[in-house]
Amino acid sequence: MKKTLIFTSRDTNAAFQLLPIINKIISDNYLKVYVVASNSAARIFKKANIDIIPFSGCVESSCVLYDYAFKESDAESNRLFKEGADIIKKLKPDIIFSGHSSMGFGVDEILLYLAKKNKKHIKTYLFQDFWGAFNSIEKKYAETIFVIDEIAEKMSIKKTNSNIHIVGSPKYQDMMNNYQQIDRESARKKIGANKETVIVTLFAQSLSIEGILYSYRCFFGAIASLKDSNILLIIKVHPDKSEKKDFIELAKEYGINPLVFQRRDINLKLYTASDLLFTCTSLSGMDHAYLSSGAKEPIGCVIYLAIGNQFTGYLKAVCGFAEHPMVEKGIGYLARDKSDILNYIKNVKNSGIINNYYINAKMLKSENTIEKIVDIIYKENC
Numbered sequence: 503m504k505k506t507l508i509f510t511s512r513d514t515n516a517a518f519q520l521l522p523i524i525n526k527i528i529s530d531n532y533l534k535v536y537v538v539a540s541n542s543a544a545r546i547f548k549k550a551n552i553d554i555i556p557f558s559g560c561v562e563s564s565c566v567l568y569d570y571a572f573k574e575s576d577a578e579s580n581r582l583f584k585e586g587a588d589i590i591k592k593l594k595p596d597i598i599f600s601g602h603s604s605m606g607f608g609v610d611e612i613l614l615y616l617a618k619k620n621k622k623h624i625k626t627y628l629f630q631d632f633w634g635a636f637n638s639i640e641k642k643y644a645e646t647i648f649v650i651d652e653i654a655e656k657m658s659i660k661k662t663n664s665n666i667h668i669v670g671s672p673k674y675q676d677m678m679n680n681y682q683q684i685d686r687e688s689a690r691k692k693i694g695a696n697k698e699t700v701i702v703t704l705f706a707q708s709l710s711i712e713g714i715l716y717s718y719r720c721f722f723g724a725i726a727s728l729k730d731s732n733i734l735l736i737i738k739v740h741p742d743k744s745e746k747k748d749f750i751e752l753a754k755e756y757g758i759n760p761l762v763f764q765r766r767d768i769n770l771k772l773y774t775a776s777d778l779l780f781t782c783t784s785l786s787g788m789d790h791a792y793l794s795s796g797a798k799e800p801i802g803c804v805i806y807l808a809i810g811n812q813f814t815g816y817l818k819a820v821c822g823f824a825e826h827p828m829v830e831k832g833i834g835y836l837a838r839d840k841s842d843i844l845n846y847i848k849n850v851k852n853s854g855i856i857n858n859y860y861i862n863a864k865m866l867k868s869e870n871t872i873e874k875i876v877d878i879i880y881k882e883n884c
Contacts, residue, residue, distance in 0.1 A: 504553070505596035505883050507533045508589075512557070512608045513727065514741070514766075514783050515673070516601025517543035519631050521550055522676040522872050523599075523802075530876070532884050540609050542741070543601070557609040558585060587842040588610040590620065599627040599884055600644065603637055615639040625883060629875070632785065634658055647881075648875055653827045668691070669875055670868035674792045686801055689775040693761070695734050700803075700850055702737055702818050703736040703776040705786040706749055712820075713813030714782055717754060720809050721780060724843035726756040733847065735760040738772055775801045777850050780837070783821065784815070791833045794863035803859035804834040832862040 509524055511517045517539070524547075528535050539547050540557040547554050558581075563812055574667050590613065598617045600610040610628075617624040619642070628644035634657025636643060646665045651656050655666050695701050702725065709715055725735055737753065737760045739746045739828045753760050763772070773779065773790045779802055781787050787804040794801055806826040808814050818824045828834035835855060852858065 504532065504534045505595040506593060507535050507599060507879075508593060508595045508613065509535065509537045509539075509599050509601075510537050510557075510609045510613050511537075511543035511547075511601040511603070512541040512610060513601060513603040514542040514546065515631050516603055516610075516629070517546040519629050519671065519673045521546070521552070521597070522603045522672045523629075523875055524552060525550075526544045526872055526876050530880075532880060535595070536595075538589060538609055538613065555589065557589075559580070582608065582612055586616050588634040590616055590624075595624055597625045597627070597879070599629070599879070602628060602630045602632060602635055607637055608638060611637045611639050613859075614644055615642045618642040627879065628664075629672070630654060630658065631673075632783075632821075632829045634661065636662070646878070648878075651827075653830065657822045660745070667874070667878060669847070670871035671788075671792075672868075672871045672875065674788075674866075674868040675871045678792065678796050679685070684770060684774040684866055686774050686799065689771045691734070692771070693734070693775050694858060698732050699734050700732055700778070700847065701734045701736065701776045702780065702847060703738060703772050703779045704780060705738045705781040706745070707740055707782055707784050707785045709748060711782070711813075712816040713810055716810040717782055717807040717813055720840045721807060721843055722753055722758060724840045724847070726758055727844070728847065736776070737762045738769070740784075741766045772883065774801050777856070778802060778844075778846060779804045780807055781805075782807045783817070783826065787826070787828055787834055790864045791828060792832075792866055792868070794860055795866040797860075800856045800860035803856045804828065805837050805843070806834055807837050807843075809837065809839055833859060833866065835859075 509520055511520055524537060527533055536555060537547055537552055538555045538557050544554055544556055598613050600614055603610045614626055617626050626644040627646045628636055629648045633654040643662045643664050647658055648667050648669045649658055650671050651668060655668050658666050704721060707714060734757060737749050739749055739762060741764055746762060750762055773793050779790055790804050806829055814824050825836060826834060829836045
């Protein structure tokens with residue numbers, strides 16, 4: 503008799519990480535599979551023709567790693583917990599596999615928590631797509647956590663007694679298997695740039711993240727001080743946040759009129775066309791690095807903004823690092839103040855930072871990741 507596996511997801515990147523694993527396990531047909539999803543993950547699975555059981559939502563929080571303490575007086579939490587309990591009662595899972603989620607808690611955290619509290623032993627797995635990060639309710643972590651690299655392994659071991667497996671990234675294995683090179687020159691022309699144009703793209707994250715606004719103000723202040731007609735500024739707003747107007751208004755405060763995009767399908771063109779891609783902690787940086795590893799020529803580089811004591815303190819307390827792990831790998835650069843931002847932009851054409859980034863990105867690999875994960879699941883459950 504087949505065992506029952508429930509995949510859960512509510513986060514965009516988590517859904518893309520789980521998608522090739524779900525497809526592989528459904529295709530193999532060794533386990534009975536259900537997918538319970540909410541928010542952007544539900545939309546991604548539906549677009550990929552994956553049948554889902556919808557979960558009604560999540561409780562938002564400004565904290566990426568949010569160890570929630572359940573309060574019986576919280577009506578919204580009680581409603582979501584009841585919904586999760588009904589799903590477990592109906593589907594009777596033997597296994598739950600969750601994607602890592604950010605900002606608050608929802609289907610992933612609730613089903614993992616309920617599985618750990620269940621009298622029946624339900625095996626629990628988590629794919630962690632961001633170094634050392636995993637949400638929990640009352641520290642009920644998954645028994646087995648799949649991580650992307652050695653840095654993530656070290657950070658995770660400090661926080662949990664779970665079984666940790668370094669596997670790489672299923673999303674990037676799937677992406678590189680299907681990667682069609684976009685021509686950089688044509689991508690730049692479509693945006694309105696010539697050979698002399700320096701395309702600077704900000705992949706923005708939620709303004710609710712503690713201290714992040716100061717990094718953005720330093721960034722816009724640096725751009726405004728350049729007064730350079732050869733700079734084309736693009737802002738890519740997070741597709742799941744309703745903050746497009748906020749960023750337009752913020753740019754206007756500095757006399758800047760950038761191109762602003764929000765739809766997800768523009769990302770690949772922006773990665774390919776940009777000279778400098780700025781972000782704080784967005785996984786767009788990792789996307790760009792892996793695309794660079796498979797590109798025929800350099801396609802720009804990533805600068806991570808870590809400005810101000812409030813934001814860097816938040817990174818250390820919540821994410822577990824003050825310097826971004828991609829910088830530690832040599833596949834990205836750090837901007838600690840406005841002058842760093844200015845130096846990167848002014849010297850991008852002749853400093854060698856793009857070529858060095860490209861050379862280091864070539865070392866990235868994510869081979870047999872899907873197979874590694876699936877083999878562990880089958881070995882323990884089939």
